[in-house]
Amino acid sequence: MATLKSILEKVKIRGDILLGKVYGYTDKFDDLKEVLLSNTFTVVPSLRYGISQKNNADIQLVIDALEVGRQAEEHG
Secondary structure, eight states: OHHHHHHHHHHHHHOOOOOOEEEEOOTTOHHHHHHHHHTTOEEEEOOOOSSOHHHHHHHHHHHHHHHHHHHHHHHO
16 A cells, blocks of 8 residues: 555656546455545445456446546536
8 A cells, every 4th residue: 555655645746646447356455445545536446246256346337437528628
């Protein structure tokens, strides 16, 4: 966890984190989740159903990326 905290501190020196999302299975990583939430990240849990478990987080990430791109066009 110290490494993640160090990385976040270095990133914040360059400016604010405008969009922070973490995708995946966070149920086993409470300490990681706590650090991320305390640094204004949104934790997007992935569902563990079916054969294509990994695809759940991938699909959600793509949908969110498309949404951010669309919003940037509207405001840009």
